[in-house]
Every structure is written in structure tokens, then in C-alpha cells.
Amino acid sequence: MGQYLGAGKSRAAEQAVWRVARYNAILMTFVFLMFIMLSESILGIFSTDVLVIQHGSSALLYISCSYILFAIGMVLLQAFNGAGDTVTPSKVTFVCSWLFQLPLAYLLGVVMDFGVDGVFMAIALSHVFMSLAAIVLFRKGYWKTKII
Numbered sequence: 001m002g003q004y005l006g007a008g009k010s011r012a013a014e015q016a017v018w019r020v021a022r023y024n025a026i027l028m029t030f031v032f033l034m035f036i037m038l039s040e041s042i043l044g045i046f047s048t049d050v051l052v053i054q055h056g057s058s059a060l061l062y063i064s065c066s067y068i069l070f071a072i073g074m075v076l077l078q079a080f081n082g083a084g085d086t087v088t089p090s091k092v093t094f095v096c097s098w099l100f101q102l103p104l105a106y107l108l109g110v111v112m113d114f115g116v117d118g119v120f121m122a123i124a125l126s127h128v129f130m131s132l133a134a135i136v137l138f139r140k141g142y143w144k145t146k147i148i
Contacts, residue, residue, distance in 0.1 A: 073131025
């Protein structure tokens with residue numbers, strides 16, 4: 001990203017970011033499928049406690065459902081850093097983690113009494129929210145105006 005922008009090739013930088021995002025999404029699709037199909041076996045390596053395996057499987061199920069979109073969002077947020085814009089990913093991460101995920105986890109987990117599943121849902125939803133925000137902000141292209 002930085003090299004392309006430094007050379008005045010913003011279109012090439014954008015194409016490279018989308019290419020890496022696509023590769024990361026493909027990789028995370030395999031991770032998602034592995035977690036869905038093998039969650040209990042994977043967790044069985046670390047514990048034989050039935051409750052740990054039950055909650056761990058639930059966590060892998062809920063959270064990994066957001067992995068494909070999360071993979072794209074993480075690449076885009078890091079692309080901002082590569083473009084010299086560290087403020088945008090910091091703001092997106094702060095809003096999505098502190099102002100969205102934590103209150104939602106409390107709402108779903110405690111208020112709506114979903115328990116730990118509510119917390120896992122909140123994590124997955126915050127990944128989706130963060131990724132959508134990253135996509136929208138990246139497409140706006142303000143990062144192209146940064147001088148490196």
C-alpha cells in the first residue's frame with residue numbers, strides 16, 4: 001500500500017488491497033468450515049470438560065460465522081495504516097469494540113438472558129459492523145489523499 005501510494009499508483013494500491021482481502025476471505029472460509037465441522041474435536045484437544053467443550057463449540061459457531069466478512073474488514077483496516085491513516089482504523093475499532101460490542105454483549109448476554117451465547121453473538125455482530133464500516137470508508141477513498 002505505502003509503496004504504491006508513494007509511487008503515485010493509488011489504483012494499483014486499491015487493487016492490491018482487494019486482492020489480499022479476497023485471499024484472506026478464502027482462507028477464513030476454510031477456517032470457518034473447519035470450526036463448524038470439527039469444533040468439538042478441536043476443543044477436545046484442550047479439555048475434556050463437557051461444559052468447556054459446549055461453550056467453546058458455541059463460541060466457534062457464532063464467531064466463525066463472521067470470519068469471512070471479518071477477514072475482509074481486517075485487511076481494509078490495515079490498508080488504512082499502510083496508507084498512513086492510523087486514525088480511521090483506530091476510530092472504527094474503538095466504536096465497534098467499546099461502543100457497540102460491549103453494550104451489545106451486556107444487552108444480549110445479561111438483559112435478554114442469552115448468557116454466553118449472547119456474548120458470542122455480540123462479538124460476531126461487531127465483526128460484521130466493523131467490516132461493513134471498513135468497506136464503506138475504504139470505498140470512499142479518502143486514504144488516497146494521504147501524503148506518504
